[in-house]
Amino acid sequence: MQKSLSSFTRLLTLKLSYFYGTYTQYMIDKQKILITVLMPVFNSELFVKQAIESILNQSHQNFEFLIINDGSTDHSHAIISSFSDSRIKYVNNELNKGIVNTLNQGLTLSMGHYIARMDADDIAMPDRLSKQAAFLYANPSYKLCGSRAVAIDANGKEINNLNRPEHSAEIKVFNLFRNAFLHPTIMADAEVLKKFAYSEDFKYAEDYFLFSQITMAYPVANLNERLLHYRIHEESITSKKREEMVQSELKTTAYLLxxxxxxxxxxxxxxxxxxxxxxxxxxxxxxxxxxxxxxxxxxxxxxxxxxxxxxxxxxxxxxxxxxxxxxxxxxxxxxxxxxxxxxxxxxxxxxxxxxx
Missing domain, CATH: 1.25.40 (Serine Threonine Protein Phosphatase 5, Tetratricopeptide repeat)
Structure with a gap:
């Protein structure tokens, strides 16, 4: 009887120890920032309010919203400053550093386990963060996750659907010819994103080269859902900096080949x-x-x-x-x-x- 009671006590002690250890870890994890939403801003007064609201209204709430205003000369600063939300971490660059430097500045400042990109002229669907975080958490070997999107014009009118391949093998092949990810749809493992980072040598296709490196090293995915309204308008980088973008695409292609x-x-x-x-x-x-x-x-x-x-x-x-x-x-x-x-x-x- 004494021996049986002793065994029961040890078993109970082990179970309680496991329970409290698990609970403690759970409480620690709850206090951690799971996601950093990184959004650079430059002269985006027409759309930035809607972009910010779409992130603050996400169904998933455990995130920091890192907004970096990169020397805007319009009313972007005033619009961003009008928001009062503890999740917003606002950085106002007095001088314009450019998109690559600003993105890398954001990677350095981010505290989340995952980093989600957002552009100041796009609109995130309410469940975007929860669905991407759930996928990455359930598939820890996957380090990058994008989604499909709906293209909209300057007035918010839907133009067409933007599709991308879902599975890693398909993405890897598709990426050999063209970017398999829509940049503002991605969420990625922060450690991996910081390891590769954005390169100034691939300006205006910096995302294509970065995602190509990750795709060649790890499993990746695109969710088969439209989690973003992707705005296409005259001020888009792809319209203004075409020649530099083409040169960066050529260098990315050389890397892949x-x-x-x-x-x-x-x-x-x-x-x-x-x-x-x-x-x-x-x-x-x-x-x-x-x-x-x-x-x-x-x-x-x-x-x-x-x-x-x-x-x-x-x-x-x-x-x-x-x-x-x-x-x-x-x-x-x-x-x-x-x-x-x-x-x-x-x-x-x-x-x-x-x-x-």
Missing amino acids: SFLFDKVDEQSLLIHHSILRPEGTDFSSQEVEAHLINILKANRERQVFDQKVLRKQLQKDWFNYLLKSDNKSLLNKFLKSGLFTVSNLNLKQIVKLLLK
């Missing part, structure tokens, strides 16, 4: 980039096809990307390239490409590609 080829020559780089931006290029369909086949062959040897997913993406890009050309024998040329094999030919898939 280096996983497949020991040396990436300028001609191959330009052909590859023409798939993203075909306007103004004069490469022949034979040159483009040969480049895509080389990618498929190189990956067969190095196994960087899922070969089946890669082949499907290459076929899709090849067809879209032909579609934009004046090729008279489009279907015949498409089906006879070395991007197809006999076992790979699938009428249903071909029809789907043609109709997409």
Whole structure:
């Protein structure tokens, strides 16, 4: 009886110890800031109020809202200052530092376990933070999570849906040709984001290079939900700084192709980039096809990307390239490409590609 009671006491002590240890850790975690929402602002007086309100009204409440006003010359400062909320951490840069320096300033100041990006002209859906945080918490090996979005104009009118691939293998392949993430939709592991950070050498495509690095190192995802209204208007960076953006895209492409080829020559780089931006290029369909086949062959040897997913993406890009050309024998040329094999030919898939 004495021995049995002693065993019961030890078991009870262990259970209580576990309970109080777990409860203590729970209370510590509750006091931690789970998410930092990082939003740089520059001359965004027309939209910043709505952007701020969309974050403050999130269903998930455990976050800090780090707003950095990067030397705005309009009424942005006054609008931001009009909000009184303990979750807002406001930094007002007297001089404009530029988007890359401001984003890295935000990474340094952030206290959250996750960092969510937000732009001052966009609108977050009420459950955005809760859904992305839940995904990352449930899948700790995943270090970056974006979502789909709805494009809106300056007046808030919906223009179209912005889709991105969901799964890591698809994202990795898609990203080889174009950014697989919509920057203001992402939430990422803070430690990983700070390790890579934004690079001034990739200005105006700094997100593409950063996310490319993370995508090549960790599992990533895009939620199959539209968690943001993504505003497109005349003041967008992509409209004003096109040439610098193109140069940064080329450097990002060179980085990604280096996983497949020991040396990436300028001609191959330009052909590859023409798939993203075909306007103004004069490469022949034979040159483009040969480049895509080389990618498929190189990956067969190095196994960087899922070969089946890669082949499907290459076929899709090849067809879209032909579609934009004046090729008279489009279907015949498409089906006879070395991007197809006999076992790979699938009428249903071909029809789907043609109709997409």
